[in-house]
Amino acid sequence: MKKYVFILVVLVFSQTARAYTRITATSGLSPKWASMPVPYWISAKGSPQISNGSDMAAVQSSFRTWENIQTASIAFSYKGTTPTGTVGRDGMNVVTFTDNSAPLGSSTIAATFSFFRTENGQLVFDESDIAFNASLSFSTSAETDKFDIQSVLTHEIGHLLGLDHSAMVSSVMVPFGVPSQLDQRVLAYDDIAGVMEIYPNPSMPPTGQIRGIVQAGTTPVFGAHVVAVDSGGTAVVSTLSQKDGSYVLRFLPPDTYRVFAEPLDLPVTQQNLGGGTNGFYSTIKTNFGTTYFGNVSTLSDATAISVGPNDVATAIFKRFLQARRG
């Protein structure tokens, strides 16, 4: 289903690959863990429907998926199981399948409970627990209509690390998945680029950037979805323009890129990012048409931008094609 949606989107919009987005408060502050490794425990009861230990293995695999990113400094420390089955502040970051103390309601499948505080002007995580709904069925082997523990948890851990939803349909951080499908176990480059920004690895191979401004005439365009497409036609990294219209596409491997800006209208919209109607991204602009750098409507006509190691290239959008109608 997800693949089908992706194919359809590509056919209709020709290029729709979307942005990693950091969790952002209305102040503009984004949280991160102040130090690594982040310790975690698994509630000893595990998932009540699974007795072969694969639930515990799936949890650890989810954390390892993020930890294995070579280009980011992420480390988790598995501390073993704990008799604690409830979420809440106790000095431990716990994954539990049996919590019934938190008034989450019957429709919640999984939730991340994050405590945070301000430290030296930075927003930092103090503790974070993840709870699966104790009354729902989970699986580790793609059973029909059951939620895959590793897929759900990999997504939740992305939030635990400070990532918001991504609009990139192939990413783990997209705000919708499908029961029994396993593709959200595997990170997309967009997910990886997101945590490379939050937890940079100083020894990672040098990459380049494309920076610029998205504006309609002299008016900044907030929330334009700006995408870098590599020489092979793959959308590699994307981001959303800020309130002043500025954007930065980071962590671009050396290559030649074409860049486009599009409205964040479908399939993911501002409703799926940053607090919906009240959040940071609630006032983004979507009344313009997808435009490639060079003020053209197709990838093949777009102006190519060469990016070398540690290069900072520039692409400024000043005019837009008209939005599609009908």
Next chain:
Amino acid sequence: MATATLLKATTVQRLGLEDLVKKAHHIVAGKVRNSKTFWSPNGKLILTSYTIDVADNIKGQLPRAFELTTIGGKIGDLELHVAGMPSFAKGEEIVVFTEPSAGYEVVLGATQGKFTVENGEVSNDVGDLSFPDGRPGRALKLPVQTFKNQIRTILSR
């Protein structure tokens, strides 16, 4: 205050209006009078309870004023946030779908079950939610009277 809308996603089952109406123990229209933030009895969670003055019991029968509780809030320098937990402003007019959970009356389906009434329209907000059914979230927005009529039509079936 600066972190009031900070997000981390919660994964939820999608609830359309029909699901909300059928699953809710209570549906009320009302107004938020005040709120209080406190530690849960086990001392591990920060909770916020809102006093709601009921103007219209659409389903079930809640007292004229009742407590609606959500997870999260700020006490001292420490803030707990769970994405998708609705928050309310004093004086806010709402239509809300509720259910009991862990000894509290809570909003059904996280923010899916909270509708703000503004300029004669109701709307909800699904920005903090992740849906595992292969489709993005879609907020609802429609005239309040149409909304109530639709609820009552579903209830009458």
